[in-house]
Amino acid sequence: MGKSVSIAVIGAGKWGQALQFALSFTLTCKITSRHIKPIENFVSLEEALKCEYLIFALPAQVVRGWLEAHFTFRGQKILVAAKGIEQGSGSFLNEIFAHYVPEDHLSFLSGPSFASEVMQGLPTAVVINSSNETLSKEFAAFFPSFIKTYTSKDVIGAEVCGAYKNVLAIASGICDGLKLGNNARASLIARGLVEMRRFGKYFGAHDETFLGLSGAGDLFLTASSTLSRNYRVGLFLAEGKKLETILEELGEVAEGVFTSEAIFELSAKHMIYTPIAHEIALILKGKEPRISVKDLLSD
Template identity: 90%
Template structure:
């Protein structure tokens, strides 16, 4: 059995750490890093199992440039919707990999906790149940794994909660209180369900680890990059400066634009994501709060 993680950022390194409990797990990235079992891209691509931990926005370009399908089984660990096209990751990957070789990881998982071996529970989502169970079996005992066939539901949850985490960070940054944050998260859950249902997601996904689990985590902790983006926006910092200081990806910034475009195109009511997209374009957060309360 050969397995490699593509992308040695925060999440890629945490996944490699977890999967190395039971196997030799290789890892590759653009830049050479002093990590055990770091290999070049050519060697990684010969592995039977590949885990993609790249930002959602670069996935299509990366696949076009580097990937040719030769039977690899894929687990996609990114969370986001492509800005511009509004494409979900399963749609992008479907151009390069047969559906029965594709699976998607979801659930509450701060890389900084996984890399310490702290427990969590995750979901492997695939239309191919055998593949999902195969990937699930690779995870170490400190990660409890479940499987699901609701790929689109998991994807919407993983992407949408990043936008709601920005909203929650703004809410806390403006010191609106615990009641306001709980209201925002609860309405956010309803909103992301409405959005997901339009694209065929199943109800139960929103109440489980992929939905409520990851949303509650990300929207209530400064460990979340997206939440921190929200905190800094509330302080009046410029998005450009925030992202430079962050130095890591905050997917909600791009996904909010994608949700904005998809919601307009398909007439889906997504008021929170709508306001976040406007704030990221310069709208004053306090005015957004007033507009949300009045809506």
């Protein structure tokens, strides 16, 4: 405990708190958020920003605005823990951060890791992705023994996997909500993996990333558990609930809702064939899920 490393988590939602909890096994990890929370080592934003290491656990859609409003680069080393693609611009998080932070100070967290299980100290494996392997290893060393860390240089692959699997988790939730059966869900997840690989390869992702923790690992986790917020969004959509009601009741972020639109736009722009993400974007705009199933079966 208490190594002399200055580190802070920015964002005290589910994931930010779980990461602070985990890192507190090996060092003193501060945390900050826009609203004061009764958490040990909670500090002001000003104090957090003085730290050498920063972990960003904000929703992807607010990252650009937050950086613009609050961030000045002073040599900080960054680990981005969000999973999503910005709606509207279609920007990946590494592209957004690149406006504010040099590439060799940036890393991205991926892999199957429900916050609630990390909070219980359950065994978990994650990947730290950066073009700067020394930086990945520095962050890896901060994790406690119940979290196994891997490093990778495939930043775009990790980002595509982390973002895309949220959309596929919504699809899987819909599939189970409609009681389409195990065959249908396995096919959906398998074809989803093929689809997200096709999308990622277009942007330069490495093949092996899709087979590992960041790809198949996080996809299998999120697309098969009610612990996933995105999967639950799918379940409720299948029940015919309105999206606004679902999101209001969820009270937490479901990144797939925004990322599906970003994938829809990027796929149209670059002519990438992404039928499942396409149908999810349409369902979120009001298309009847059962018609999407018919369309996917006949496509």
